[in-house]
Amino acid sequence: MKRKFTNSLSNKIIIVILGLIVLTYFLFIALPLAAVFLRINPSQVSSQLQNSQIIESIKLSLFTSAVATLIAFVLAVPTAYFMATRKFPGKAFVDTIIDLPIVLPPAVAGVALLYAFAPKGLLGPILNSLNLTIPGYTIAVIIAETFVASPFLLRSAKTGFESMDQDIINSAKILTGSRLRVFFTVSLPLAIRAITSGTMMTWARAMGEFGATLMFAGNLPGITQTMPLAIYTLLYSDPLAGVMLSIILIVISFTILIIIKSIEQKRFGNKK
Amino acid sequence: MFTKFIAIASVIIIVLASAAGYIIYNGTFSSNTNPSPTPSSSNPTTSATPTTSPTLTPNPKATPTTSPTDSPTNAPTASPSPSPTPIPVDLRIDIASSLVHVVANMTSDFEQANNCHLIINSDSSSALYTQITLGSPVDVFMSADLKWTKQLNSSSRLYNNNYVNFTTNSLEVIIAQGNPKDISSMADLAKPSVKLVLADPSIPSGSYTNTTCWKIDSTWGKVGNAAYISNGSYVNYNATVHQNVVNYPLTVEQVVGAVSLNVGTADAGIVFVSDAVWGNMTSAQVQFMPIPSDVNTRGTYGIAAIGNTAQSALAQKFMDYWSTLAGQTLLTEFGFNS
16 A cells, blocks of 8 residues: 555656656746747847848759759658669668658768769769759759758658558559659659658758758858858848847748648547 | 677777867867966056056956055965965967968977967958957957057957057969969959959958959050050959959968868968968969069958956067067068068
8 A cells, every 4th residue: 555655646646757857858848939929029020021131042942942842752762762662782771871861961961962063073063064063053052952851751651661561562563564653653652752851841940041052052041042141141241130030940941840740640630 | 698798898998089179179168267467467557557448457456455556476365376486377469360470480499488378260261350349268369450450449349449560461363283273463363264262252352352353444445545555455344353252261370271172172372472482382283473562452361359258468479579670570571561
């Protein structure tokens, strides 16, 4: 009887402690975000949205992140399918290399891209013969964003393809000889949720890309100055504009996370 | 079994790495952790002078535990302070990025002479200004534009409302290794296909650069001017030259870096004369080209102790150094005062 009482008491204490940890953690994340919102009052929003540097950076970010996501989709989904369904020598190595940008510091990505794509870089002679200059132009932003963000889609899609029921795939392969048809009618629909949430992830990451873009593409309003770079530039000359852009990015990130969460919930069902 | 081993091994590696990192790391983790005297007791003379000190400075009367008459050595509670070699105090110094090399040159001498440790943080003056207004703990601020120092003074963030314009710096053109675009005059910077790197206008070097481009535009670019007759390419100079810009970095160091990197991303840029002098001192691969004085822009540097400094005497000493003959000679040697 006594033992039961102490047990339930210690359980309660543990729950209280856990609750306090959760609260601390929540505030640790939420307070800084709230601090950004508290820096601006609603009447200043409309005037800030007329700032041409803000508008240009928003347009540029939307454009580059959309193109980067599209390229990532075209490259990463087939690669993910291949990696999930085929075995080949050196697969682990290839897998690790293409996943690397997820953990690679963006500054390193910037240096690497610079030494690869700059006019005097590794691919410089080829690019020069095509009369193509990359750093300092919008294409550099797209390359940086694709480099840094595409592995998120790759990983997610790979998990999606890996968790397919192989019996279904095999049955489909028996029913129709066409591998392409099986891919589009069976595999892709089975993995579509994983691919969608991966695409959203990639888009969000591309939107937030900062380090690699700054080092590789440079900081040129309207050409390479995406929203994160504009925040960095404006915060010291026009703090309110920096705050405004931060708020826009917080809202976008929040929305994307909610969409991803709702997709995942449907994918795994409502666990209770 | 194997995964268990991996998990345990990785935990051990992380713990060991953290421990090693902690042992190796000897910087300051957060705010001042050593039991240094309270700010009010740092300098006995400050209470005597009628300072219009900012609100951030703790009032001696507000702390009832320590008497306002205590000396710097009289630290609160039992501490081993009267030892022959006291622990060096930290002095936090925010410097404009153009001052990095000249400050680095005097750091160790100053540290030894004053038994202190200088924590030097460099960035653009505008970034440092914003950080200071948000309350970052700084003892001395060295700005590449007196404007920021004055602005801190007008919002009463400076110690004793005191600041000194201790040096000046002008502009010079930096040209990439081998001078790929044959740049030999200011007009060449506006040639099509030149990839130019200019500092962002929000930072001092960028605003000086803008001024210089405007000066060229409004003097050499005007009909009747001697330069106009000899060379018509200065018409609309400011707009034309800005069309060539491929990057607006946020410190002058980054402008130097972008042109020095030698990967073909930049042909030229505009930096400080001090950067050119440093480049020649270190026999850098880049070239430099002077900008004629009639269109050059000279920026005035400001130094000040920040109002909530806990080391006002030391901060004052650091400030004073730059006005001494030694300080001025060093600055001139590094290309300032030009």
